[in-house]
Amino acid sequence: MINVLCQAVKGLASILDEEEQEADDAGGPLPTSHVVVSQQFRDAVACHLYMLFSVLFIIESETKIGSNLKSGKNRTDSQDTDDVVKMRTTCSEALLDATKSMARNRHRLWTRGVPDESVVSLPCRIAYQMLEGATGVLARKACSADAAIGIIAATVDAYDFLLGTVLAALMDMLHSFEHMALICAELCCAVSEKPTNRLAVELIREVGRLDTSTASGADGGKASGIKFVAPFIHELALRRPRIVLSNISHLLPHLDSEPYNLRSAIVTALGHIVEYIGKIGQNPEEDKDSQSGTQDSDSQRAGPSSLNMEKSRATLLEILLVRSHDSSSYTRSAVLKTWIGLSLSETIPISQIHAVTEMAIDRLQDKTVMVRKQALQVSYIPSAIRLLLGFPIQITHTGSFY
Amino acid sequence: MISTTTSGFPIPSSLQDLEREPYNLLPYPHDFDDGDEAARADSFSALVDFIDQGNQSLLSDGITLFQNYEGQPLWLQNDRIQALYTLVRFVEHQVPPWLFSFFFAMCLATFSSFCPCRLPENSLLYRVRLAGA
Numbered sequence: 001m002i003n004v005l006c007q008a009v010k011g012l013a014s015i016l017d018e019e020e021q022e023a024d025d026a027g028g029p030l031p032t033s034h035v036v037v038s039q040q041f042r043d044a045v046a047c048h049l050y051m052l053f054s055v056l057f058i059i060e061s062e063t064k065i066g067s068n069l070k071s072g073k074n075r076t077d078s079q080d081t082d083d084v085v086k087m088r089t090t091c092s093e094a095l096l097d098a099t100k101s102m103a104r105n106r107h108r109l110w111t112r113g114v115p116d117e118s119v120v121s122l123p124c125r126i127a128y129q130m131l132e133g134a135t136g137v138l139a140r141k142a143c144s145a146d147a148a149i150g151i152i153a154a155t156v157d158a159y160d161f162l163l164g165t166v167l168a169a170l171m172d173m174l175h176s177f178e179h180m181a182l183i184c185a186e187l188c189c190a191v192s193e194k195p196t197n198r199l200a201v202e203l204i205r206e207v208g209r210l211d212t213s214t215a216s217g218a219d220g221g222k223a224s225g226i227k228f229v230a231p232f233i234h235e236l237a238l239r240r241p242r243i244v245l246s247n248i249s250h251l252l253p254h255l256d257s258e259p260y261n262l263r264s265a266i267v268t269a270l271g272h273i274v275e276y277i278g279k280i281g282q283n284p285e286e287d288k289d290s291q292s293g294t295q296d297s298d299s300q301r302a303g304p305s306s307l308n309m310e311k312s313r314a315t316l317l318e319i320l321l322v323r324s325h326d327s328s329s330y331t332r333s334a335v336l337k338t339w340i341g342l343s344l345s346e347t348i349p350i351s352q353i354h355a356v357t358e359m360a361i362d363r364l365q366d367k368t369v370m371v372r373k374q375a376l377q378v379s380y381i382p383s384a385i386r387l388l389l390g391f392p393i394q395i396t397h398t399g400s401f402y
Numbered sequence: 403m404i405s406t407t408t409s410g411f412p413i414p415s416s417l418q419d420l421e422r423e424p425y426n427l428l429p430y431p432h433d434f435d436d437g438d439e440a441a442r443a444d445s446f447s448a449l450v451d452f453i454d455q456g457n458q459s460l461l462s463d464g465i466t467l468f469q470n471y472e473g474q475p476l477w478l479q480n481d482r483i484q485a486l487y488t489l490v491r492f493v494e495h496q497v498p499p500w501l502f503s504f505f506f507a508m509c510l511a512t513f514s515s516f517c518p519c520r521l522p523e524n525s526l527l528y529r530v531r532l533a534g535a
Binding site for chain 1: 411412413414417446450453454456457460461464465468469476477478483486487489490492493
């Protein structure tokens, strides 16, 4: 029964795409009076989209109630779950097709390309619910999370006026669900980067605006949700380091904030950025982030930008050195882990090796075992690199702790 | 029913709103036979066939279906919206599988504690078991 509804939605989407293809084949866009479809077609799209939305809403609601109440799992349950997964997959694919088609053909669907907000926001409304359950690899597949990410990305790319709504929803989910940090970072990679990745930039700004004064305490911001928001920073820095570097000024003030999770995430992100700069310095062809087409990357590829990048790297390395004396042992440990990562990727500048080694030796006197353990690895790895590079050093440990 | 001369299909705030103004849809169409399970299944099959026929004409005729020539029926008729709504309602009113299993297990446990013999064919539990199978 659901299949006939999905076929109808796909049929309507394919009609829009066919007309666009015919216009392209005819050698350019048709006059506006010929392009805009009739009110009846718009009504048909709205009606079928709403019915599909309702089916998915029912499925998501039942799944949530079921997962809350169901304690055991038997064969019947797994069979039922398979049926729900199949239904959800079919519906989400049809919804993704319809969303992409509406985004591509907004000038054909609505006069002057001004869409009906209540219609175009429907797919996103259900995509948020689908993502709420995507807690792991298997759950992610079962929830059709990739389709949901595609739906949100297509909506953000096509309708600027919905960016604020999507941002508010994503920030709310980031605060509520631990797994959303990774999904939001992937979503930022899925949206269009021309002229710029607005979703990623706006999310970074929103994180920068977070009020961390309410998150003070021993829970590390767990109650306010900052603990769940923090991983988004380093996940995004891992995937799109150039965007995070361009907007790092929004995040750096949080290094003086109370929640250690946030500080740890920022120093880890700084490590990813330094590693990225080091790698493109060694081999510019590895600059995958700039090849994705961001405007700022194009402007920064010229000669002076290389100098700016070097300056940025020096500043970030300085911050990493200073942060080794953070008040939280967790953050100090994160700093040292970052240095270990940089050492292993061989992206620490030669000029910094001495300072890093001194810092690591200093941290061997840390009061926390975890930090001392990381410091031991940091002090070992740069020395090894130096020896390999032909700069013999003598590490003298003068600390009074041991 | 929807007036096709106005805004067409404004998105309702909830599914239940479709049974009120300006949609005025019914849970089931007037000709829906709800006499027994077999008739009910046949009625649903008829609804699915009706929607599928519309899909076929959509695929074959394309955008011309929506050009309002005089005398030509509109593709998005009230019957089609009603059929779609009934199908969505059917999905909503289907007992969730997890709840069904729980309910059936409870019924069986309760019944077997009173009467461990074979379930009578006309009983509710027997029909529940049949539906579950």
